[in-house]
Amino acid sequence: MERRKIEIMDTTLRDGEQTSGVSFSISEKLTITQLLLEELHVDRVEIASARVSDGEFNAVKSILVWAEENGYADRIEVLSFVDNGISIDWMANSGVKVQNLLTKGSLNHLTHQLKKTPEQHFAEIKHVIELAQSKGIATNVYLEDWSNGMRNSPEYVYQYLDFITKQPVKRILLPDTLGILTPSETAKFLTELVGRYPGVHFDFHAHNDYDLGTANVLEAVKAGVSGLHLTVNGMGERAGNAAMASAVAVINDFAPEVEIAIKESSIYTVSKLVETFSGVRIPSNKPIVGDNVFTQTAGIHADGDNKNNLYFNDLLPERFGRKREYALGKTSGKANIEKNLQELGLKLNDADLKKVTQRVIELGDKKETVTKEDLPYIISDVLDSSLYEEKVVVESYVLMHAMGLRPSATISVKIDGEKFEENAQGDGQFDAFMNALARVYDKKKRSLPKLIDYAVRIAPGSSSDALCETIITWQTDQKKFITRGLDSDQTVCAIKATQKMLNII
Structure with missing residues (x-):
């Protein structure tokens, strides 16, 4: 017909x-x-x-x-x-x-x-x-x-x-x-x-x-x-x-x-x-085009998808030029973690996978947003793997901001076991921190990536003591990438995100 x-x-x-x-x-x-x-x-x-x-x-x-x-x-x-x-x-x-x-x-x-x-x-x-x-x-x-x-x-x-x-x-x-x-x-x-x-x-x-x-x-x-x-x-x-x-x-x-x-x-x-x-943002749960509508959050759903696509319907994301994702958070199960590890080309044995899953759930309980890109760091933290050993650690810092004076930062950074201390001023506390860090890397004859985007957010309805998340986008000659930091202090968030960047480069 x-x-x-x-x-x-x-x-x-x-x-x-x-x-x-x-x-x-x-x-x-x-x-x-x-x-x-x-x-x-x-x-x-x-x-x-x-x-x-x-x-x-x-x-x-x-x-x-x-x-x-x-x-x-x-x-x-x-x-x-x-x-x-x-x-x-x-x-x-x-x-x-x-x-x-x-x-x-x-x-x-x-x-x-x-x-x-x-x-x-x-x-x-x-x-x-x-x-x-x-x-x-x-x-x-x-x-x-x-x-x-x-x-x-x-x-x-x-x-x-x-x-x-x-x-x-x-x-x-x-x-x-x-x-x-x-x-x-x-x-x-x-x-x-x-x-x-x-x-x-x-x-x-x-x-x-x-x-x-x-x-x-x-x-x-x-x-x-x-x-x-x-x-x-x-x-x-x-x-x-x-x-x-x-x-x-x-x-x-x-x-x-x-x-x-x-x-x-x-x-x-x-x-x-x-x-x-x-300039009108699409709600994350808007059907078909929202950021979250093809994201499975519950671990039982990811497990069902592995077993004959039990949680699929006719709204396949590929129809609309998209793909299915598996969120990482407090409701994640091993199946969610496995799906994301597969995309990174990583595989863990059952015992290690169980430990990583537990760590992701703990981070979700603390409101931290866990992404696929965070998994190598979680693996490093949980398994103490030499493959993902943190070679750069910001050991301590003092941030100063006084009326009438330029903000300043004094930092202590350990790189491959070698400690460096530097002081610098900047247009803000984080800018001063980055200027001091740049001096450290000048001594190592290395350059830092360019910061091209910086965003801070807290959960809707949170109060002033809530955890906030800083998302920084960096650009090197080879690639663009994002790191995140979590803390109740915005500048500390940014420093945590920066330490992640230092280990990526």
Whole structure:
């Protein structure tokens, strides 16, 4: 049986940009548009609202120049308004070929916001569509607040649809503007419309105020809609829109009767780029794209994965360009440790593995974040292995910070059994420590790596005496690597992380 094709329209750059504090630059909008169409394979991209600003106009114009050159002009869309042709002129001047005309989909909005009768609104809509036709611009129509319209004024919705389905419009876009629909309502309302207006192209546009966006998308697909509006990372106003990654996974796994063009393996790449450009961090537990969603923490799960993949489901990370990881912490078991050791090319006997496992659990109890890269140090600590012997030890230090004086540090460092003492000043206590350390390494005729990133964090809700973790990224001529230190004092954390670095180099 031939599967029914459903269009995916991405509105990250229009509805998603309405996320509080988000504003994409011209180059960022162009880059995201290119990735959405050429890498992710979305069918259409809504890139802006008409008349917003000069910057928005220039961004749209830049995107349309690229789209014209590459055959995508009819897949680029802009939100427009019933404004007697002002939006039409704006779009014509920027090169836009498709408008998504915002109209009223509920009697409540029409009566209280526009203060007009349905007949007046319809006449104005008809006029705008005719103006668009005269400028070579195709029209899709949004029914703003459609979901409330179906709940509270269905007679008006049907009156509107009887009118608009006789106009030269390509698609009718049905938004759950306030994110109020339940899955059962979504199924009921859309089934009614698809049945009443056969052959009409309906798009469904879900918001996520009750965290039902993905569920509503699935019901919309089953009800027979022809298109869906999604955003990367679920960006959008308030609680955001239905998320691209979740919706695509759900459709592919639970709606075998339909076909979408989205390339699953590109979802994570595009997601991380949008995270970077928008500044909106992806929650670590967000389905498909969150940092932790393909990480097994419990030891029993890692053991089950070793025994016929007992804890796998259809959401295999490889589908989305990712891989499964096994976390190390207080719930780790031997299986977690073994999985991580395998990736490092290390193997321990059962007795040693048991000792290392116990040490990882102890560190997890103290809130320390244990990584795969930490395992050699844990092995060294637990087994006193000469293979991982610490050759550099910061034996003691004195850090001074007094008002009106530059911070200073006096340190004692043992390298291969030889002790060195140095003193230096710096712009802060840790800077003074690093300057003193550099003097030690000058004596050894060796240089230190370049510090390129320094981050400190404590667990959410912790107090001032909590353990903090310092994560330092270092760069040598050969490689970039990260070390971590744990202590209740931030500078001591950094010194512990630095000692790890000294032993790596």
